[in-house]
Amino acid sequence: MSDLRTRLKQSIIEQLNLEEFEVEDIANDEALFGDGLGLDSIDALELIVLLEKEYGIKLTEPQQGKEIFISIDKMAEYIEAHRTK
Amino acid sequence: MKNKLYINGIASISAQAGNAVFSDSIAEYHQNIIPAIAPNYKEFITATALRRMSGAIKMGLTAAKIALKDAGTSMPDAIITGTGQGCQQDTEKFLKAMLVQNEAFVSPTAFIQSTHNTVGGQIALNLKCRAYNVTYTQNSGSLESALIDVQLQFLEQPVPETILVGGVDEISEKITSFLYLDGQLKQEETYNLDLFKTGSPGSITSEGAHFFSISSVKSSETYAGLLDVLVFNSNTSEEVSERINRFLKENHLTEDAIELVILGNNGDSRYDHFYTPLQDEIFRNKTQLGYKHLVGDYNTVSGYAVWLACNILKNGEIPEICKLNSVPIEKPKNILIYNQYLGENHSIILLSSR
Secondary structure, three states, X not given: OHHHHHHHHHHHHHHOOOOOOOHHHOOOOOOOEOOOOOEOXXXXXXXXXXXXXXXXXXXXXXXXXXXXXXXXXXXXXXXXXXXXX | OOXXXXXXXXXXXXXXXXXXXXXXXXXXXXOOEEOOOOOOHHHOOOHHHHOOOOHHHHHHHHHHHHHHHHOOOOOOOEEEEEOOOOOXXXXXXXXXXXXXXXXXXXXXXXXXXXXXXXXXXXHHHHHOOOOEEEEEOOHHHHHHHHHHHHHHHOOOOOOOOEEEEEEEEOOOHHHHHHHHOOOOEOOOOOEHHHHHXXXXXXXXXXXXXXXXXXXXXXXXXXXXXXXXXXXXEOOOHHHHHHHHHHHHHHOOOOHHHOOEEEXXXXXXXXXXXXXXXXXXXHOOOOEEEEOHXXXXXXXXXXXXXXXXXXXXXXXXXXXXXXXXOOOOOOOOOEEEEEEEEOOOEEEEEEEEOO
């Protein structure tokens, strides 16, 4: 599970070009949007693509993103429960 | 009736750093595709915004902010951008992802930012400017088309105070290298300062952004007056001379009033005949400058010529490295910029001292 979180952080840093960040800079319970990591709506689109590409999870309802992309912990839990690869 | 317009702020990002052309620190290259010398973008753009910006967006936004600051203003009444190739890096990134990933899982960011008007849009977003915002893409006449729109906007009511106008183009790994295939680039590796001596087909290319803050009001810091701009298509060098004469006449000037010309010679032997008659005949007794041996050739490179002319008109210094002949000159009053690309797209820009 912790490996998944580390890999997820690495993927997010790479996919979203968060050049200023290292894996250890992102806390597992830190908010990804708003006051936390400061991601925005374009990043949300990138995260949807990332879930499908790396874990075979296809989000069809935009509302799902709001519930899943809260933090690394929430994302990891959702991936564990729904991954197809 | 065109208003006289004044260039009050200028900015250049190119293969030559800052005012290098006026010093001994000329950058020399032994390559045909030359990246621009990047300023420290973090001084102008937040890290959050920078992370997804391609070269063109970074260069364009930074040059725009420098030009506005130079003019002592922060909010233009219009943003007008010229770009020949648009956001080529994101276009290439998106197309490559489509191919490699079999049209699946492609990055939305690259797609969103691949359009030609991304730079103008990002400038507006950064400045929080909701005013008129238009991007022109007309090959090597893109910046000139933007400048013509500037002239038109100053005929509107209410008359704008300041218009931000600029040209930007970027290189990318694959799309730029395609210029070798159709002969736009020289086949042999070229030393940039020897560009005009090569005598072979093709040229060298680069990237850059040039922005200008233009107003109908002259200030103590004004660089130059923007008198007129013309773009035209032609296949014959005879027509170029005729067009220049007609252009000057329409501006109530004769050849005698032009003391200095900045020419778009790019070392491509196939198209030198567009410049030779100008250099040997109508502008024979004028100081002639070239600049593409310093900054390469690309669709909006005439922005560098405008930037160069602005500096010359304000400070009177003529960079030795740019001289194509030895006709002496003191501080010029009128500068004419002529450029052409592939013998088809031609442009003339006329600037005067303030």
